[in-house]
Amino acid sequence: MADQILNKELIKPENLVYKKTKILNDNVMHYCPGCGHGTAHRLIAEVIEEMDIQSDVIGIAPVGCSVLMYNYFNIDMQEASHGRAPAVATGVKRLWPDKTVFTYQGDGDLAAIGTAETIHACNRGENITIFFINNGIYGMTGGQMAPTTLEGMKSSTTPYGRNIAMMGNPLKITELVAQLPGTCYVTRQAVHTPSSVRKTKKAIRKALEYQKKNIGTSFIEVVSNCNSGWKMPPVQANEWMEENMFPFFQLGDIKVPEED
Amino acid sequence: MTEELIIAGFGGQGVLSMGKILCYSGVMQDQEVSWMPSYGPEMRGGTANVTVILSDNRISSPILNAFDSAIILNQQSMDKFEQTVKPGGVLIFDGNGITREPERKDINIYRADAAAEASKMESAKTFNMIMLGAYLKVKPLVKVENVLKGLEKSLPARYHHLLGLNEKALQRGFEIVQEIHIL
Amino acid sequence: MEEYKLMKGNEAIAEAAILAGTDGYFGYPITPQSEVMEYLTMEKPEERTGMVVLQAESEVASINMLYGAAGSGKKVMTSSSSPGISLMQEGISYLAGAELPCLIVNVARGGPGLGTIQPGQADYFQATKGGGHGDYHLIVLAPASVQEMADFVSMAYDLAFKYRNPVMILSDGAIGQMMEKVKFKKQQERMKTQPGWATVGKTPDREPNIITSLDLDPARHERFNIKLQKKYEKIQKEEVLFEEIACDDIDYAFVAYGTSARICQKSIELAREEGIKVGLFRPISLWPFPYKEVGKIADRLKGILSVELSAGQMVEDVRLAVNGKIKVEHYGRMGGMIPTPEEIVLALKKQIIGG
Numbered sequence: 001m002a003d004q005i006l007n008k009e010l011i012k013p014e015n016l017v018y019k020k021t022k023i024l025n026d027n028v029m030h031y032c033p034g035c036g037h038g039t040a041h042r043l044i045a046e047v048i049e050e051m052d053i054q055s056d057v058i059g060i061a062p063v064g065c066s067v068l069m070y071n072y073f074n075i076d077m078q079e080a081s082h083g084r085a086p087a088v089a090t091g092v093k094r095l096w097p098d099k100t101v102f103t104y105q106g107d108g109d110l111a112a113i114g115t116a117e118t119i120h121a122c123n124r125g126e127n128i129t130i131f132f133i134n135n136g137i138y139g140m141t142g143g144q145m146a147p148t149t150l151e152g153m154k155s156s157t158t159p160y161g162r163n164i165a166m167m168g169n170p171l172k173i174t175e176l177v178a179q180l181p182g183t184c185y186v187t188r189q190a191v192h193t194p195s196s197v198r199k200t201k202k203a204i205r206k207a208l209e210y211q212k213k214n215i216g217t218s219f220i221e222v223v224s225n226c227n228s229g230w231k232m233p234p235v236q237a238n239e240w241m242e243e244n245m246f247p248f249f250q251l252g253d254i255k256v257p258e259e260d
Numbered sequence: 261m262t263e264e265l266i267i268a269g270f271g272g273q274g275v276l277s278m279g280k281i282l283c284y285s286g287v288m289q290d291q292e293v294s295w296m297p298s299y300g301p302e303m304r305g306g307t308a309n310v311t312v313i314l315s316d317n318r319i320s321s322p323i324l325n326a327f328d329s330a331i332i333l334n335q336q337s338m339d340k341f342e343q344t345v346k347p348g349g350v351l352i353f354d355g356n357g358i359t360r361e362p363e364r365k366d367i368n369i370y371r372a373d374a375a376a377e378a379s380k381m382e383s384a385k386t387f388n389m390i391m392l393g394a395y396l397k398v399k400p401l402v403k404v405e406n407v408l409k410g411l412e413k414s415l416p417a418r419y420h421h422l423l424g425l426n427e428k429a430l431q432r433g434f435e436i437v438q439e440i441h442i443l
Numbered sequence: 444m445e446e447y448k449l450m451k452g453n454e455a456i457a458e459a460a461i462l463a464g465t466d467g468y469f470g471y472p473i474t475p476q477s478e479v480m481e482y483l484t485m486e487k488p489e490e491r492t493g494m495v496v497l498q499a500e501s502e503v504a505s506i507n508m509l510y511g512a513a514g515s516g517k518k519v520m521t522s523s524s525s526p527g528i529s530l531m532q533e534g535i536s537y538l539a540g541a542e543l544p545c546l547i548v549n550v551a552r553g554g555p556g557l558g559t560i561q562p563g564q565a566d567y568f569q570a571t572k573g574g575g576h577g578d579y580h581l582i583v584l585a586p587a588s589v590q591e592m593a594d595f596v597s598m599a600y601d602l603a604f605k606y607r608n609p610v611m612i613l614s615d616g617a618i619g620q621m622m623e624k625v626k627f628k629k630q631q632e633r634m635k636t637q638p639g640w641a642t643v644g645k646t647p648d649r650e651p652n653i654i655t656s657l658d659l660d661p662a663r664h665e666r667f668n669i670k671l672q673k674k675y676e677k678i679q680k681e682e683v684l685f686e687e688i689a690c691d692d693i694d695y696a697f698v699a700y701g702t703s704a705r706i707c708q709k710s711i712e713l714a715r716e717e718g719i720k721v722g723l724f725r726p727i728s729l730w731p732f733p734y735k736e737v738g739k740i741a742d743r744l745k746g747i748l749s750v751e752l753s754a755g756q757m758v759e760d761v762r763l764a765v766n767g768k769i770k771v772e773h774y775g776r777m778g779g780m781i782p783t784p785e786e787i788v789l790a791l792k793k794q795i796i797g798g
Contacts, residue, residue: 280449283449283622283624284449287449292623292624293449294621294622294623294683295622295623296617296620296621297620297621299560300473319623320706320709320711321705321708321709322617322621322623323705323706324709324783324784325783325784333454386511442736
């Protein structure tokens with residue numbers, strides 16, 4: 001009883017410091033506690049709301065942990081087959097050049113099975129935005145090696161650590177797409193601390209604004225953790241990410257439009 | 261009337277376009293037509309052939325292995341298609357490059373030295389029109405005016421200045437055709 | 444007369460696509476259908492109607508571009524030939540699963556594998572029985588002339604949007620490469636509005652539109668599958684297309700589609716000269732297959748020869764339709780070889796009349 005009175009007194013507009021964006025619905029997300037997907041979803045949703053483009057946005061979901069992301073967003077979305085989101089986005093954008101079209105893909109989807117679609121959409125300079133969540137592992141299928149798995153990193157298909165001689169090198173696809181003339185903005189960010197979250201949100205806003213200017217593909221990698229796949233508690237996973245992922249996948253802008 | 265014709269020679273001799281002009285001529289006089297080429301890598305400099313059918317009725321098979329007439333432009337085609345002419349049919353060949361003359365006794369055989377004429381006219385490209393003229397002299401299935409209309413249809417506008425030359429070539433073909441063996 | 448044009452089947456499909464108000468074409472070159480995109484790019488459809496034409500990096504990309512564009516409610520198509528269509532199978536299954544209307548053209552060649560660039564009809568199983576995974580069907584139309592190549596484009600779109608289902612035009616290299624005269628319909632306007640389910644941006648008056656073929660709830664997904672099957676039943680009931688040629692007073696029939704159907708017409712002429720009463724039953728919709736109609740014609744026949752450029756695929760459906768009432772045999776050539784009309788008459792005599 002006392003709690004309810006207290007709440008009533010507290011719930012006043014002047015006390016409001018945070019409000020969930022209307023671009024996300026109330027469905028409970030299926031992501032593991034500590035996973036970066038939820039934060040990345042929220043940031044994209046907040047920017048859509050702030051830019052007031054809900055009725056202009058079409059999102060393309062991948063295959064991977066975020067395969068069901070359309071269950072959480074209050075926007076029109078399409079579910080692509082594995083790796084083909086940039087081709088699906090191309091189909092939408094070519095016929096709706098005034099709409100804002102984005103893909104949201106993991107490392108397996110974007111940098112392994114869908115490499116061709118990623119490279120060619122970026123090389124054509126499709127006016128779409130690609131969000132690339134890189135956690136160095138295949139989360140949905142149970143923690144197998146991804147193209148971005150680090151050297152020596154353990155996964156369920158590299159139980160003794162990734163052996164470069166046997167399994168090849170981790171792929172820096174973000175640096176690769178930055179080389180292509182079709183990309184206008186390529187950046188690598190994270191979502192594990194308040195400051196990184198703020199930076200990522202700014203990058204998302206920039207990317208969607210560049211899309212409105214029709215100057216080419218905008219590409220944001222978010223280096224994230226997979227605590228369940230990495231078999232670590234969330235806090236430790238974030239520390240491991242800082243110590244091991246960031247030195248290889250260095251955060252920051254890789255390519256910005258000339259005008260900036 | 262139904263005419264089932266094979267035109268065969270080297271790629272680059274204008275085999276396919278000769279067939280196309282003939283088809284367009286047929287369209288101009290309200291006939292049913294079909295043009296079925298051999299296609300694929302052999303088109304690039306190798307042998308090329310096209311089956312052309314002109315008919316007053318709905319055309320059944322566009323793909324045939326027996327023909328009313330054959331226009332033969334090289335030895336390989338002679339070897340391949342001489343035997344496919346129906347008894348009583350027509351074979352017209354260009355003498356240039358033919359090392360073995362046709363031997364059939366049950367068909368009508370004509371020769372037109374179109375390549376030689378084309379070089380006299382100083383335009384290798386008139387070759388197929390000379391050959392077409394020779395064929396139409398033997399088998400007047402379409403009117404010359406309709407051939408010219410068909411030619412205009414099948415030539416891109418940038419080549420329309422060549423229409424006069426082609427008409428001349430067609431006439432030349434009428435003149436040079438020789439009877440070799442007539443039933 | 445003036446309105447007739449002389450065109451290859453591939454070119455006729457391309458011209459008909461522009462005239463049908465197609466919004467987008469996504470494709471990848473492959474023999475023997477490359478003329479489709481070549482014609483489109485030459486014609487500058489972006490100026491004629493605003494149609495978008497894009498050469499993708501692969502057939503895999505093309506079919507997924509098709510998915511995206513179809514999912515946003517546009518009238519879109521792709522074309523390819525057998526090996527390319529194999530590459531597209533995953534995407535086709537997704538299109539069927541997400542119930543997206545679109546047109547896929549297969550100008551088929553001989554297989555398996557890289558096979559040959561010469562004509563083939565050995566993609567019948569793939570086209571009609573579901574080349575991709577899952578319980579789905581495409582509506583499959585088989586043109587037998589350049590005119591039908593043109594006419595079937597707008598017909599395919601009508602069916603695709605009527606049933607929210609991908610439609611395939613299954614042609615072959617011979618019809619794609621051959622020229623005949625063709626008359627086109629008038630320019631149709633491109634669609635001004637999109638269907639309510641399309642993803643075009645969520646407006647406040649409705650819930651988000653989701654294009655997906657995924658449902659992890661087995662009970663709900665079974666209900667969806669049942670719904671799909673009901674749709675297919677309706678299509679089977681209402682959209683069967685076929686043609687009977689010279690079928691009055693016959694003892695035997697050829698059943699054939701596409702190029703084979705054309706050759707069989709010549710075989711009929713030859714057989715009738717010998718006094719053999721044979722006609723042609725030509726399925727136009729390969730799926731739905733005209734089971735009832737083939738069954739009905741079998742009642743007054745002594746035998747059927749199914750002719751196809753394959754080892755014998757459609758013959759299975761013909762036998763299902765005939766249900767043992769009379770003799771049904773297959774005759775075909777493979778590897779890009781095409782039977783002559785005489786050969787088919789001989790096969791009829793050997794396998795059906797004498798056999």
